[in-house]
Amino acid sequence: MKQFVLASLFAAATALPAMADYTIxxxxxxxGGWDQTARTMQAVxxxxxxxxxxxxxxxxxxxxxxxxxxxxxxNKGNPDALIVGGYVMVGAILTNNSPVSLKDVxxxxxxxxEYEAIVVPAASPIQDVAGLIEALKADPGAVSxxxxxxxxxxxxxxxxxxKAAGVDPTKINYIAYSGGGEALAAILGNQVTAGISSLxxxxxxxxxxxxxxxxxxxxxxxxxxxAPTLQEAGLDVVLENWRMxxxxxxxxxxxxxxxxxxxxKMAKSENWQKQLSDxxxxxxxxxxxxxxxxxxxxxxxxxxxxKDIGLVK
Amino acid sequence: xxxxxFLMQGLGTAxxxxxxxxxxxxxxxxxxxxxxxxxxxxxxxxxxxxxxxxLDPAGSLIMFAGIYYGGMYGGSTTSILLNTPGESASxxxxxxxxxxxxxxxxxxxxxxxxxxxxIAGLIATLLLAFLAPSIVKLALVFGPREYxxxxxxxxxxxxxxxxxxxxxxxxxxxxxxxxxxxxxDQLTGQARLSFGVPELLDGIEVTTxxxxxxxxxxxxxxAGQRVQVDDxxxxxxxxxxxxxxxxxxxxxxxxxxTFIGFPIGAMPAGGAEIGTFxxxxxEKKLTKHPEEFGNGAIEGVAGPExxxxxxxxxxxxxxxxxxxxxxxxxxxxLAGFQQFGLQPGPLLFATNPTLVWGLIASLLIAxxxxxxxxxxxxxxxxxxxxxxxxxxxxxxxxxxTLGTIGANPSAFxxxxxxxxxxxxxxxxxxxxxxAPIVVGLxxxxxxEQQLRRALAISQxxxxxxxxxxxxxxxxxxxxxxxxxxxxxxxxxxGEVLSQLAGDED
Numbered sequence: 001m002k003q004f005v006l007a008s009l010f011a012a013a014t015a016l017p018a019m020a021d022y023t024i025x026x027x028x029x030x031x032g033g034w035d036q037t038a039r040t041m042q043a044v045x046x047x048x049x050x051x052x053x054x055x056x057x058x059x060x061x062x063x064x065x066x067x068x069x070x071x072x073x074x075n076k077g078n079p080d081a082l083i084v085g086g087y088v089m090v091g092a093i094l095t096n097n098s099p100v101s102l103k104d105v106x107x108x109x110x111x112x113x114e115y116e117a118i119v120v121p122a123a124s125p126i127q128d129v130a131g132l133i134e135a136l137k138a139d140p141g142a143v144s145x146x147x148x149x150x151x152x153x154x155x156x157x158x159x160x161x162x163k164a165a166g167v168d169p170t171k172i173n174y175i176a177y178s179g180g181g182e183a184l185a186a187i188l189g190n191q192v193t194a195g196i197s198s199l200x201x202x203x204x205x206x207x208x209x210x211x212x213x214x215x216x217x218x219x220x221x222x223x224x225x226x227a228p229t230l231q232e233a234g235l236d237v238v239l240e241n242w243r244m245x246x247x248x249x250x251x252x253x254x255x256x257x258x259x260x261x262x263x264x265k266m267a268k269s270e271n272w273q274k275q276l277s278d279x280x281x282x283x284x285x286x287x288x289x290x291x292x293x294x295x296x297x298x299x300x301x302x303x304x305x306x307k308d309i310g311l312v313k
Numbered sequence: 314x315x316x317x318x319f320l321m322q323g324l325g326t327a328x329x330x331x332x333x334x335x336x337x338x339x340x341x342x343x344x345x346x347x348x349x350x351x352x353x354x355x356x357x358x359x360x361x362x363x364x365x366x367x368l369d370p371a372g373s374l375i376m377f378a379g380i381y382y383g384g385m386y387g388g389s390t391t392s393i394l395l396n397t398p399g400e401s402a403s404x405x406x407x408x409x410x411x412x413x414x415x416x417x418x419x420x421x422x423x424x425x426x427x428x429x430x431x432i433a434g435l436i437a438t439l440l441l442a443f444l445a446p447s448i449v450k451l452a453l454v455f456g457p458r459e460y461x462x463x464x465x466x467x468x469x470x471x472x473x474x475x476x477x478x479x480x481x482x483x484x485x486x487x488x489x490x491x492x493x494x495x496x497x498d499q500l501t502g503q504a505r506l507s508f509g510v511p512e513l514l515d516g517i518e519v520t521t522x523x524x525x526x527x528x529x530x531x532x533x534x535x536a537g538q539r540v541q542v543d544d545x546x547x548x549x550x551x552x553x554x555x556x557x558x559x560x561x562x563x564x565x566x567x568x569x570x571t572f573i574g575f576p577i578g579a580m581p582a583g584g585a586e587i588g589t590f591x592x593x594x595x596e597k598k599l600t601k602h603p604e605e606f607g608n609g610a611i612e613g614v615a616g617p618e619x620x621x622x623x624x625x626x627x628x629x630x631x632x633x634x635x636x637x638x639x640x641x642x643x644x645x646x647l648a649g650f651q652q653f654g655l656q657p658g659p660l661l662f663a664t665n666p667t668l669v670w671g672l673i674a675s676l677l678i679a680x681x682x683x684x685x686x687x688x689x690x691x692x693x694x695x696x697x698x699x700x701x702x703x704x705x706x707x708x709x710x711x712x713x714t715l716g717t718i719g720a721n722p723s724a725f726x727x728x729x730x731x732x733x734x735x736x737x738x739x740x741x742x743x744x745x746x747x748a749p750i751v752v753g754l755x756x757x758x759x760x761e762q763q764l765r766r767a768l769a770i771s772q773x774x775x776x777x778x779x780x781x782x783x784x785x786x787x788x789x790x791x792x793x794x795x796x797x798x799x800x801x802x803x804x805x806x807g808e809v810l811s812q813l814a815g816d817e818d
Contacts, residue, residue: 035645047339059722062514098511108453150498150502151503175766176499178499184581184635185453185635189455190455191456191770311503
């Protein structure tokens with residue numbers, strides 16, 4: 001309670017509306033994908049009249065598990081509270097041994113997603129996935145991969161690639177950076193063999209010809225992207241780094257239906273579509289039982305690969 | 314059109330009275346939110362970005378530039394006046410700046426910070442405009458081993474901030490390094506020293522630590538003094554403006570700070586703090602008034618403040634030329650740019666010159682506006698120091714708490730703020746310097762990660778650290794900086810040894 005009073009005081013001090021119909025928790029620092037998703041939702045929901053005023057609150061830390069834990073414990077049965085999350089959370093819950101998991105909130109819908117891209121510097125002798133796999137098979141340690149944080153989507157993708165290629169996933173030489181940006185600098189500077197992150201992080205460099213795109217982790221070729229999928233290259237790996245929105249635990253069916261309807265209205269609006277295309281995000285809206293089934297499947301496969309890499313015991 | 318013509322066209326657009334008004338609003342909002350301790354520029358920009366969406370592209374761009382520079386600058390004001398750095402890059406400013414403010418020289422301290430920021434911002438923005446593509450090539454040469462060498466150099470030189478006793482300084486530094494180990498190890502994803510407390514998984518927040526050490530520790534220390542000594546804080550002594558001597562002592566640090574801060578800001582993993590550390594160390598080495606360092610030397614404010622602002626402009630180099638946001642603030646700016654249909658990347662200068670030059674012109678205007686806003690405000694700001702002490706420190710505690718809670722809404726974070734505040738109080742009580750602990754917390758993880766990355770890439774071969782010419786040179790300079798003073802001391806034995814002995818008590 002004390003915290004709430006302070007938080008509202010703070011909000012008032014920074015001239016933000018203290019009263020909000022929806023409060024969206026972005027379980028990350030300002031600037032990241034979840035924060036931007038939450039702030040985009042805020043703008044669209046207000047403009048579309050879905051909610052008069054929406055407040056975004058950042059609760060950063062530990063791959064979103066801090067925000068998730070706080071959200072689940074403080075908002076039981078509160079139909080106005082939302083949290084943004086995504087695939088990274090699935091891995092973080094496992095590696096951090098988080099006491100709160102996605103089962104403790106009410107997942108509403110998947111909103112956007114990005115596929116992973118595997119790149120090498122333009123000067124690299126490696127021309128395609130086959131070349132990369134050959135090098136990996138010859139000496140897994142000699143192939144350094146730069147990507148985002150350890151145990152995150154990028155790391156998981158490298159583990160899956162190694163496994164699919166028949167290389168021991170514990171042998172991969174993964175160099176973790178705090179994010180795709182810092183990793184990008186290392187790849188451009190020829191510090192590492194290959195790079196892996198969301199396609200969006202690399203797109204401008206690929207167009208400029210400073211990076212060579214080897215493959216994407218999509219199930220089929222992406223429009224306007226001149227690269228094969230990993231499946232075409234003979235590796236059975238498909239991975240989507242999705243972002244979702246969830247509601248508080250303990251909602252009644254009517255409450256859940258109302259939130260789902262609001263989110264659907266937002267996701268189907270022209271405003272939201274425009275924001276997605278401005279930001280280069282894919283619309284991968286999925287709700288209801290289909291989304292729940294996909295979530296379950298992702299949790300199972302992620303747990304398996306994290307065990308294979310040796311990050312989860 | 315040539316680059317120069319584009320810039321002139323941009324400046325022409327930005328000089329419109331309505332645009333100037335937007336710039337003023339942006340700078341005012343940015344500064345106002347930026348002065349709250351614990352609220353760094355990233356959150357400032359995130360909170361205020363939506364305000365700019367309602368305007369046309371030119372207007373929103375200029376207001377946005379104002380918010381960015383305003384937020385960057387806001388932190389230094391509270392550092393100097395209240396000893397509460399709002400973000401890690403203004404920690405060094407608090408060291409000398411607050412000492413100056415207590416001696417009644419808050420006016421010149423704020424002025425040298427404001428003018429230094431302006432000059433650094435001006436030079437750095439021009440460098441950004443004309444040299445960005447070539448600077449970024451240089452920055453990319455820096456890999457893990459080069460960064461590691463840079464961190465070693467920073468460690469060695471920053472010992473200048475350790476105060477008089479090397480032993481106490483090192484104790485404080487190692488305390489900081491130990492605290493820096495807390496949290497998820499970035500390279501393996503495993504938790505260290507978190508004792509199952511989820512809030513500790515992400516490590517100890519530097520701003521929480523800085524605000525606790527500086528602001529809360531200070532407030533406790535003042536409250537702990539039984540006798541109220543009122544001679545300590547003199548609101549204004551002499552002119553609130555810089556005198557001729559201040560100018561003479563400030564201009565070189567401004568320029569040096571700019572040329573230290575800009576390239577480091579342009580490096581994808583440089584970070585604004587490193588530039589301020591190096592600038593402070595340089596000024597302390599070069600000053601003609603070494604006795605004033607630690608007691609309010611104006612060079613110690615002028616240099617780091619210039620370095621801080623220059624690196625803010627430097628951050629835009631990788632952002633604009635590579636589309637690579639190297640700080641949280643830059644990541645939010647990227648979102649802002651996308652709003653204007655501007656897609657940062659290697660092709661930006663070629664495909665979108667009008668918007669890029671518009672942005673650069675806006676930055677120049679915002680920078681000038683910052684000076685216009687802040688110089689007259691100095692008179693007002695120093696009045697803050699005339700507020701009776703109990704009220705002033707109560708206010709500082711309130712803002713420190715609100716800032717921390719606002720940036721990181723958790724009861725645990727608040728507990729950490731208070732616990733470190735008590736630590737800061739105890740350290741003050743026993744004469745341990747505060748800055749090294751924060752320096753250790755910032756530099757420790759950076760040095761560790763870069764070293765381990767370098768070794769991972771070389772598969773455990775340590776010679777990789779000296780195989781690159783840049784890394785070898787940086788390590789060489791660090792070694793010299795460590796050894797030369799030792800030799801000099803050995804030569805003038807008697808006097809120095811007694812001084813050393815004096816240090817140990």
